[in-house]
Amino acid sequence: MSMQPTRQQHHDLYYYMKLNRAVEDTMVKLFRQNKIVGGLYSSLGQEAISVGTAYALERRDWMAPMIRNIGALLVKGVPPRDIFTQHMAKYTSPTRGKDGTSHFGDLENLHIVSPISMLGDLIPVMAGVAIGARYLGQKIVTMTWIGDGGSSTGVFHEGLNFAAVQKAPFVLILENNQWAYSTPVLRQAPIENLADRAKAYGIDSYVVDGNDVVAVYATAKEAVERARAGKGPILIEAKTMRMLGHAQHDPAEYVPKEMRAFWESRDPITLHEELLFSEKLLDAKGKQEIEAKIEALLEKDRELAENSPLPPPELAAEGVYCEGCHKIEPKWERPVAEVMPPKASTKPAWPATGYATGHGAARVAAQFIPAGADASGNGAGPLVRATSKGVALSRGKKKPIKPAASRRPGR
Numbered sequence: 001m002s003m004q005p006t007r008q009q010h011h012d013l014y015y016y017m018k019l020n021r022a023v024e025d026t027m028v029k030l031f032r033q034n035k036i037v038g039g040l041y042s043s044l045g046q047e048a049i050s051v052g053t054a055y056a057l058e059r060r061d062w063m064a065p066m067i068r069n070i071g072a073l074l075v076k077g078v079p080p081r082d083i084f085t086q087h088m089a090k091y092t093s094p095t096r097g098k099d100g101t102s103h104f105g106d107l108e109n110l111h112i113v114s115p116i117s118m119l120g121d122l123i124p125v126m127a128g129v130a131i132g133a134r135y136l137g138q139k140i141v142t143m144t145w146i147g148d149g150g151s152s153t154g155v156f157h158e159g160l161n162f163a164a165v166q167k168a169p170f171v172l173i174l175e176n177n178q179w180a181y182s183t184p185v186l187r188q189a190p191i192e193n194l195a196d197r198a199k200a201y202g203i204d205s206y207v208v209d210g211n212d213v214v215a216v217y218a219t220a221k222e223a224v225e226r227a228r229a230g231k232g233p234i235l236i237e238a239k240t241m242r243m244l245g246h247a248q249h250d251p252a253e254y255v256p257k258e259m260r261a262f263w264e265s266r267d268p269i270t271l272h273e274e275l276l277f278s279e280k281l282l283d284a285k286g287k288q289e290i291e292a293k294i295e296a297l298l299e300k301d302r303e304l305a306e307n308s309p310l311p312p313p314e315l316a317a318e319g320v321y322c323e324g325c326h327k328i329e330p331k332w333e334r335p336v337a338e339v340m341p342p343k344a345s346t347k348p349a350w351p352a353t354g355y356a357t358g359h360g361a362a363r364v365a366a367q368f369i370p371a372g373a374d375a376s377g378n379g380a381g382p383l384v385r386a387t388s389k390g391v392a393l394s395r396g397k398k399k400p401i402k403p404a405a406s407r408r409p410g411r
C-alpha cells in the first residue's frame with residue numbers, strides 16, 4: 001500500500017493545518033478580550049503532527065487528544081464552533097459549559113476520549129480501549145499523544161508495557177517539542193531519541209520530522225496499518241519545537257534566540273505550501289480559495305460562540321454524575337460465546353527453561369499449575385516445583401505447595 005498522499009490528501013493536510021492555525025489565532029484574540037475561560041495552550045509550529053497523525057486514522061478508529069492536539073480534533077470531524085464554545089465555557093459547548101479548554105470527547109459518533117490532565121494517563125486508557133475493541137471483534141486502532149516531558153512519567157512506561165504485552169492495536173505519538181515548561185528535553189532524558197524507549201517494551205518505533213506533514217502522515221499510516229494487522233503497539237517520536245510558551249502566561253524567555261530562529265525557518269505550513277507549489281499541486285488561486293473558506297467558516301463559528309449564553313446557574317449540578325444519560329452499549333462484532341471463558345482464557349506459558357537450577361535454587365519456591373489442572377494442581381500436566389536440587393516435575397500431586405505466608409506458625 002502506498003503511504004504517500006494523493007493530490008486530494010495533500011490538499012486536506014494543507015487545509016487542516018491552516019484551519020488548525022487559524023482556529024488558534026482566533027482564540028488568542030478571544031483570550032486577549034478576556035473571553036476564554038481558563039488557560040490557552042498553543043500548538044503553533046506543531047500542526048503537522050496533530051493533523052498528519054489523526055489523518056492516518058479511519059472513522060471507526062478511536063483517539064484521545066491532549067491540549068496541543070486541536071488539529072487532531074478538526075481532522076476527526078469536530079467543528080470549530082465546538083472548540084470555541086468549549087474554550088469559552090458556553091452552554092452550547094460539548095460539555096454544556098461544565099469544562100474548558102479542549103476537555104471534551106465524543107464517545108458515540110466521532111470516537112474521541114476526552115483529554116486527561118494527568119500526563120500519561122491516556123496511555124493505559126487507550127491501550128484498554130484497543131484491547132476492549134479487539135475483545136468485541138472490532139478491527140480498530142487507538143491513538144493518543146504525549147509530550148517529551150510526559151514521557152518521563154511512570155504511567156507512560158506502565159501503559160506502554162501493558163499495551164506491548166497485550167499486543168494492543170495502539171499507536172502512541174510522542175511530540176518531542178524540546179521543552180516541558182522551561183525544562184529542555186536533554187535535562188529530562190539522557191538519550192538522543194525518546195523513541196528508543198520502545199526497545200524496553202519490545203515494540204517498534206519510528207523517529208520522524210514533526211514539521212514535515214507528509215512524512216508524519218506516511219509514518220502514522222504505516223504504524224496504524226501495522227497495529228490494525230495485529231502486530232502490536234508502535235511508538236512514533238515526532239521531533240518539533242514548541243514555538244510559544246507553555247501557555248499564554250509564559251513568554252518563554254528561556255528559549256535561545258537561535259533555536260527559535262532555526263525552527264521558524266522550518267514552519268510546517270510554509271514547508272508543505274512550498275512542496276505543493278513546486279509539485280504544481282496548488283497555485284495562488286487555490287491557496288486563496290482555501291484561505292477564504294477557512295475565514296468564512298471561522299467567522300460564522302466564532303460569532304455563534306460569542307453569541308451563545310453561559311450555562312444557567314441552576315443547572316450547575318446537572319450532568320455531573322451519570323444518571324443514565326448515555327446509551328453506550330457493547331457492540332459485539334463476533335459471537336459472544338467465542339470470547340467467553342474458557343476459550344478466551346490466557347494460555348499459561350513457561351518459557352523460562354532452566355529456571356531455579358543455578359545458584360540459590362533452594363530458596364526459590366516456584367510452582368506452576370499447567371493447563372488442564374484444577375486450582376489444587378490436580379490434573380493432566382506435570383507440576384513444576386523448585387527443590388533444593390533444582391526443578392522437579394511430578395504428576396497428580398494431591399496438595400499444592402502452600403505459599404510462604406500461610407506456612408508461618410501461629411497463623
Ligand SMILES: Cc1ncc(C[n+]2csc(CCOP(=O)(O)OP(=O)(O)O)c2C)c(N)n1
Nearest residue numbers: 068117118119147148149150177179180181
Ligand atoms: C503527571 C503530571 N505531572 C505534572 C503535570 C503538570 N504539567 C502540565 S503540562 C506539563 C509540561 C508538559 O510538557 P510536555 O509533556 O513536554 O508537553 P508540552 O507542554 O511540551 O506539549 C506539566 C509538568 C501534569 N499535568 N501531570
Ligand SMILES: [Mg+2]
Nearest residue numbers: 147148179180
Ligand atoms: Mg514538550
